[in-house]
Amino acid sequence: MSSPLFLPLKPWMLARYGRETHRLSLDAGSTCPNRDGTRGFGGCTYCDVEGSGTGALKDGIDLRRQMEVGLARLARRADEGESVGVVAYFQSYSNTYVAPERLRLVLESLEPWLPGGGRDEAAARVVCVALATRPDTLPEWALDQLCELKQRTGVDVWLELGLETASDEVQRRIHRLHTLEEFHSAVQRAHARGLLCVGHAILGLPGDGREGARCTAEELARAGVAGVKVHHLMVLQRTVMAKQWKQGELETLDAPTYVEWLADFVERLHPEQVLHRLTGDAPAPSLLAPHWPVAKNEIRNLLQAELQRRGTRQGALWSASPS
Ligand code: SF4
Numbered sequence: 001m002s003s004p005l006f007l008p009l010k011p012w013m014l015a016r017y018g019r020e021t022h023r024l025s026l027d028a029g030s031t032c033p034n035r036d037g038t039r040g041f042g043g044c045t046y047c048d049v050e051g052s053g054t055g056a057l058k059d060g061i062d063l064r065r066q067m068e069v070g071l072a073r074l075a076r077r078a079d080e081g082e083s084v085g086v087v088a089y090f091q092s093y094s095n096t097y098v099a100p101e102r103l104r105l106v107l108e109s110l111e112p113w114l115p116g117g118g119r120d121e122a123a124a125r126v127v128c129v130a131l132a133t134r135p136d137t138l139p140e141w142a143l144d145q146l147c148e149l150k151q152r153t154g155v156d157v158w159l160e161l162g163l164e165t166a167s168d169e170v171q172r173r174i175h176r177l178h179t180l181e182e183f184h185s186a187v188q189r190a191h192a193r194g195l196l197c198v199g200h201a202i203l204g205l206p207g208d209g210r211e212g213a214r215c216t217a218e219e220l221a222r223a224g225v226a227g228v229k230v231h232h233l234m235v236l237q238r239t240v241m242a243k244q245w246k247q248g249e250l251e252t253l254d255a256p257t258y259v260e261w262l263a264d265f266v267e268r269l270h271p272e273q274v275l276h277r278l279t280g281d282a283p284a285p286s287l288l289a290p291h292w293p294v295a296k297n298e299i300r301n302l303l304q305a306e307l308q309r310r311g312t313r314q315g316a317l318w319s320a321s322p323s
Contacts, residue, residue, distance in 0.1 A: 005304055005313035006266050009227070012274045013085070016156075017127045021085030022077065024070040026063060028106045030093040033137055038097075040177045044164075045240035046202070046233065048286065063109040071113065075123035085127040087158075088113070095131040096142040103142055107149055114153045130158040130198070135186035136178040147193040159190050160229070162200040166219040170208045175240070180219060187223045198227035198276055203261050204253040205233055206244075213261045217268035221318055228273050230265060231280030232258045235288040242288055252290040259299065263306040271315030278303060 013021040033039040071086065078084045088110055096103065111117045113126045129149065138159070150157045163183045165171060171178060187197050199220045203213045220228055232253050235245045244250040253261070262278065269275075279299040294302070307313055 002304070002308075004300075005307040007272065007274050007314055008300070009274055009276045017085040019083060019085045019127075020077070021087060021127060022074050022124075023087045023089045023130075024067070024074060025089050025091045026066050026070070027092045028063065028090045028095055028098075030090070030095045030098055032093045033097050033134065034094075034175070034177055039134075039136065040175060042175065042240065044176045045174045045244070046205075046236070048236045048238050063106065064112075067110065067113060071124040078123040083123050083125050086113075086124050087128045087130050088126050089130045089132075091132050094133045094137045096133040096139065097137040100141050100145070103145055107145060114155060116153065126155060128156040128158060130160055132160040132162070134178060135161045135163070135183040138186045138189065140189075143189060143193050143195070146195055150194060156196055158196045158198055158227070159186075160198045160200060161186055161190075161225070163216065163220065163223075164200060164202045165205050165208050165212055166216040167208060167212055170205050170212060173207050174205055183219075184223055187225055191224070196227070197223070197225040198229060199223060199225040201228065201230045201265070202233055203230060203258060203265065206250055210261050210264065213265050214268055217265040221268060221270045221273065224270070226274060227276045228269060229277040230262065230275070231277060232290070234280050234282050234290070236282055237286045237288060245288055254290065255292040255294050255299070255302070259302045259306050262299070262303055263310065263312075266303065266307070266314045267310075267312055267317040269314055270318050271313075273314075275314075 032043060035041065035043045067088070074084055074086055090106070095106070098106075107129070110126060110129060112119045131146070146157045146159070149155070161183060162176075163180070164174070164176060166180050168179050183199070187199070190197050201213075201216045201220065203216075205212070208216075235241045235250065235252060241250055245252075258279075266275070279296055281296050
């Protein structure tokens, strides 16, 4: 592919960490305030019962064991005498929706592999700790703990914050139940502690449309998150959306439409926001729709071609974003 017209993750990671870096998904056994009744019951209408995660802790695999197994797998990718970087990624549910002592224990489980922990010269070493969470479940004590981790060890700490859509009305419709204002507040408070933020977006949510995709990009640019993950709406088994889709009440995007909306989205981001993800995937047995006749990696090439066709690039419409 010719020089990308958008900012992909891989070269950014190489420049920042000086080595090839991979994600190691971990399950801390967290839960979600949108399932236990604190914010709502039943969860977001697109979320399956595993909280979009690995489900590993529920299978009885404790965190240190998850780390050992995952690091051994990643170490096999390292060339002789080299080491790969690892992003220790707490993916499932809302990882700051726990008691303070629980988060402390979760972070402590990484200590052996953090700088100064004794195993940091291994063939796979942790360069970053990432936690996915909701913007409305980010208490000050959690930010304090994450800030302390960053300052003491020097590793990057990312907070992956789900925005999904800038529309509060669509947030209600998909039963996500937080607001755009809560997202901006969370990012500001994380930035004040020196943490990096990655904002999540889903294109094609019901009632959001192409204009919604554009607005979400503008708000992510306005928030100043360092990174962005975006994917198309996927309908999974065992979700509320699965019922809606089976009853013909829900449509998903085809690949050409998604690429057009994605190009709109990317044009409205800041030129320096790193694109961590451009599309989604799901295990074949759980994915109801859409089934695209293009491979996941092909979306990157199609986006490049669309931006080329338009004579544009990431951030081309950023100056038109709201301030
Ligand atoms: S906030 Fe996250 S974990 Fe909770 S229901 Fe929604 S998608 Fe699932």
